[in-house]
Amino acid sequence: MSGGQPANRAEELLSKDRKYVWHHISPHNDNPLIFVSGEGCWVKDAEGKRYFDGMSGLWCVNVGHGRESIAKAAYEQMRTIAYSPMMQAHIPAIELAEKINEWLGGDYRIFFSNSGSDANEVAFKIARQHFHQNGEPTRHKFIARHRAYHGSSFGALSATGQAQRKLKYEPLGAGFEHVPPPYCYRCPFGQTYGSCKLECAEAIEDAINWEGADSVAGVIMEPAITGGGIIVPPPEYLTKVRDICDKHGVLLIIDEVICGFGRSGERFGHRNFGVKPDIVTMAKGLTSGYSPLSATAVRADLYESFKSKEANSHFRHVNTFGGNQVSCAVALANLAILEEERLVERSAFIGQELSRRFQVLLSHPNVGDIRSFGSAIGIELVEDQTSKKPAAADKVLKVIAECKSRGLLVGKNGDTVPGFNNIITLSPPFVASDDELDFVARTVIAAIAALGSSS
Numbered sequence: 488m489s490g491g492q493p494a495n496r497a498e499e500l501l502s503k504d505r506k507y508v509w510h511h512i513s514p515h516n517d518n519p520l521i522f523v524s525g526e527g528c529w530v531k532d533a534e535g536k537r538y539f540d541g542m543s544g545l546w547c548v549n550v551g552h553g554r555e556s557i558a559k560a561a562y563e564q565m566r567t568i569a570y571s572p573m574m575q576a577h578i579p580a581i582e583l584a585e586k587i588n589e590w591l592g593g594d595y596r597i598f599f600s601n602s603g604s605d606a607n608e609v610a611f612k613i614a615r616q617h618f619h620q621n622g623e624p625t626r627h628k629f630i631a632r633h634r635a636y637h638g639s640s641f642g643a644l645s646a647t648g649q650a651q652r653k654l655k656y657e658p659l660g661a662g663f664e665h666v667p668p669p670y671c672y673r674c675p676f677g678q679t680y681g682s683c684k685l686e687c688a689e690a691i692e693d694a695i696n697w698e699g700a701d702s703v704a705g706v707i708m709e710p711a712i713t714g715g716g717i718i719v720p721p722p723e724y725l726t727k728v729r730d731i732c733d734k735h736g737v738l739l740i741i742d743e744v745i746c747g748f749g750r751s752g753e754r755f756g757h758r759n760f761g762v763k764p765d766i767v768t769m770a771k772g773l774t775s776g777y778s779p780l781s782a783t784a785v786r787a788d789l790y791e792s793f794k795s796k797e798a799n800s801h802f803r804h805v806n807t808f809g810g811n812q813v814s815c816a817v818a819l820a821n822l823a824i825l826e827e828e829r830l831v832e833r834s835a836f837i838g839q840e841l842s843r844r845f846q847v848l849l850s851h852p853n854v855g856d857i858r859s860f861g862s863a864i865g866i867e868l869v870e871d872q873t874s875k876k877p878a879a880a881d882k883v884l885k886v887i888a889e890c891k892s893r894g895l896l897v898g899k900n901g902d903t904v905p906g907f908n909n910i911i912t913l914s915p916p917f918v919a920s921d922d923e924l925d926f927v928a929r930t931v932i933a934a935i936a937a938l939g940s941s942s
């Protein structure tokens with residue numbers, strides 16, 4: 488810059504950004520990348536530098552950038568009719584609700600909203616109201632897990648189990664209890680999988696008993712905790728949770744905001760474990776991020792339970808943009824791509840392939856664990872493998888910076904408790920080619936090698 492005048496377009500944008508834009512969950516002194524275009528797995532910044540989008544944006548651009556059929560669907564829908572409220576019906580919502588049912592393989596009614604947080608708020612309100620007007624009015628609490636993230640609005644944040652995200656906004660909503668996660672690498676119960684009794688699942692039953700089952704409306708969980716650091720439960724965990732919910736008359740709400748629509752390597756993450764949820768929430772991959780949309784799928788008989796002759800027994804919830812016609816048309820075009828290109832299967836392959844390539848990293852002293860759920864992958868960095876002390880922030884940031892300098896964007900997740908944000912995450916678009924996967928694998932391995940080998 489000279490004489491206060493920006494030297495080029497990139498600098499001009501950056502200075503305006505600094506002046507006007509408040510970024511999400513970032514310190515003020517961040518130097519954001521300004522993304523200007525995207526094609527397939529690649530995004531380009533204002534300086535013309537290309538990056539492989541290793542996190543699919545925020546775990547969402549599953550079909551990759553620049554898809555013509557999605558753009559056309561949006562254009563055509565905008566020209567036909569862009570908006571009508573969801574008190575009435577419209578064609579894209581009808582078709583999409585049918586399609587979501589097909590993907591879920593069950594009988595669900597679909598309530599559309601804007602975001603993952605919204606979808607979870609809707610789930611909580613439906614669960615509470617269902618019990619309220621069906622003879623169990625004291626059931627109002629929800630059990631969630633530490634390390635979980637369920638969204639940023641007050642209810643969804645109350646369900647979230649990461650203290651630092653909540654601290655300065657408390658008090659949050661009442662009636663949300665948390666239990667330890669099924670985190671085998673750092674078992675909160677000091678057990679080892681194989682010889683344990685799944686104390687992590689039993690903790691849910693204990694919480695229900697301690698709270699009093701007649702006060703508990705639901706249990707909410709992701710099939711595998713993603714944002715909390717790719718914490719994948721043992722294979723029997725979810726079935727055990729389903730049984731506990733059934734035994735105590737508690738609804739099982741599965742948050743598929745990240746895991747759904749193929750990220751888990753199946754159509755939905757709960758299908759990896761063969762359980763049937765009562766309520767499923769979904770967002771991100773529903774439109775691959777091309778347009779905001781989320782949905783809460785509710786067991787059809789729960790929907791029926793709202794059809795009473797009593798005044799006010801309907802669900803008193805509305806949002807202006809939820810189920811927007813254009814967003815629903817975009818979702819339909821996105822799901823058509825996933826089906827036609829068999830991208831759910833590709834996601835499963837991507838996860839297996841990258842996990843296989845990353846195994847070599849376990850010989851590095853700073854790599855404690857490698858976990859994957861479909862194509863959501865976490866590499867847990869530690870100070871050393873014996874103490875398992877979470878790697879200091881500078882090591883985690885160094886790996887991210889090394890990846891970035893080599894043209895790969897990766898994430899960092901874990902807990903917001905200082906010092907525990909030590910998991911490098913990847914969630915690549917499902918359209919990554921074999922050569923691109925090779926690039927991702929080589930880049931991550933080189934970036935971790937650049938830490939040096941002394942712990």
Ligand code: PMP
Nearest residue numbers: 602603604636637638714744745
């Ligand atoms: N649930 C989960 C599991 C999520 O990962 C997220 C967002 N990352 C949300 C809910 C909230 O979604 P949104 O940001 O669209 O509100």
